[in-house]
Amino acid sequence: MRARRHTVVYWTGFSVILVLLTVAPLVLPEFWRRFLTEILIWGLLAMSSDLLIGYTGMVSFGHSAFFGLGMYGAAAALIAVKPPSLWLATPAGLIGAAAAAAFVAYFSTRLRDIYFAITTLIFSQIFYVIIFTWTEVTGGENGLTFSRPALAIPGLFSVPFTSDTLHWFVLAVVTLSYLVLRRITQSPFGMVLQSIRENEARTRAIGYPIERYKIVAVMLSGLFAGLAGVLYAIQNRFAAPDFVFFLVSGEVVIFNVIGGIGTLVGPIVGAAFFLLLREGLSRFFTEYYLIPVGAIFVAMVIFMPQGLLGFARRWLNE
């Protein structure tokens, strides 16, 4: 009975938020419309990383590589093929991200805990150095610019992206990804990941090949991060090496910790909170907004380890 009521509450909340996000671009001014779309994209990136941080217990500092490769993969397809096609850019970005994820997963899953965190960081830097120095292909420091593809289904219709349709497209992709990720975490596979988080040695003793599970987890996480990269490329019409730098990975971890790890929704809340905080603080601190943001982050690590969502949940329960 209780469980059913919980389900009803969950799906009601889900639908309400979805409806709000759907009508939002109709009422918001242009700036905030773009801002909301951006929150969704960063939220997807953070959510993909939650699969590792929250569910498998592996803190990845390498998500900028997957995000960046998704971005550059999409950029390559958009530049190489005329006219630019959405249905070519997305798989190209996903292939790029999957390649990076396979590489990182194969090596870093040999290590655990902090060693995993450090090696993912170093491996994502490999991609940064390659992208930054291989100027002929990647545009080096300047990155790549390209035109935005049309929202089209071949043979059916084709409309150019406006900020409204782009928002709805992003919302659809992020919602689908959320549902898929939620399904993954509740599947037997996701249960094994959570059992790795709780007790790796025991999971191994029961007979699960945990190395293989970890590699698949990193690959899945990397794919969704790459999808976020594709969306970001489509929204902003450029790819830049800055997004591959490890500070972006650090921000993704911040989103997770602020929002609450192991909740999937938490990271989106965290991304929204972080971006709003940045928007608000940069009015007072201009480009030094990371000073207060960093301080708030440290305070949250110390005092609020479950993040905003965990805190809200406990507060509601009391």
Next chain:
Amino acid sequence: MEFLHAVPFDQLLIQTINGIVTGMILALVASGLTLIFGIMDVVNFAHGELFMLGAYVGVVTLAATGNFWIALVVASLVIALLGAVIYLTTLRPLLGRDPLTTILATFGVSLVLQNYALWQFGPVARKIQEPFTGHFTLFYLDYPWYRLVIALLSAAIIGALWLFLKFGTYGIWIRATTQDRVMAQAMGIPVPWVLTAVFAIGAAMAGASGVLFGPLVGVNHAMGLDWILKAFIVVVIGGMGNLAGSIAAAILISLLEAYASLWVSPAQAIIVSFVVLILTLLFRPTGLFVPTPK
């Protein structure tokens, strides 16, 4: 093998010396990092920022006093104090939690420190004047004595640390705390103070290396990022918490990068360290310079 003949012997020798000099500085940074990790299970993401702030304190003190050596000492002390403050405010509350939380907390600290430096000193690189400008002739180059002095000084600091840990009373306290924190406490060692002191010592080493390295490159707010990355590579290759291993690894990868930069640009030379890291992870994931676990 043709490309080997294309490189004259003298260039190879110069790069060997360059590699050892950078390697010693890197060893100084990495040994502070590995000391902090080995003794208190803290991965200090802000270590590169302490290096960078050390260089800035050096710049400021040098401008005020005009003496490089005073700047070196002042920078070490100030950064040691800063390290103690960081430890007491952000890391002590995390004592007993997962070491992963220390990465997160120190990452936040590094964001604060880096942007503070940007705010305080601006984006333009500052210069630290070398304490002496003598040269000696190395083939066709005038090689500055100062670089050799840095290498020797770094070696001296690391040697002093080792002697202190091995024979000093407080050094023995530190090692006792590493082995068994609870037992050390029971024997009357003030463990909380030992941990604070270790963090301060590690920070001071980072600060000192910042000042020593300052004259070779410009001092800017982002210089810590390169160094924390290299120091991480070094501690993974050398085996985390293993002082001798990280020194050996620091010199190894600096030498390899110096040789690599004969053929490719320095920005690409760091790929060589990545390759060494990958090979280490493939064949000896516990570290290159760690005895094989039985």
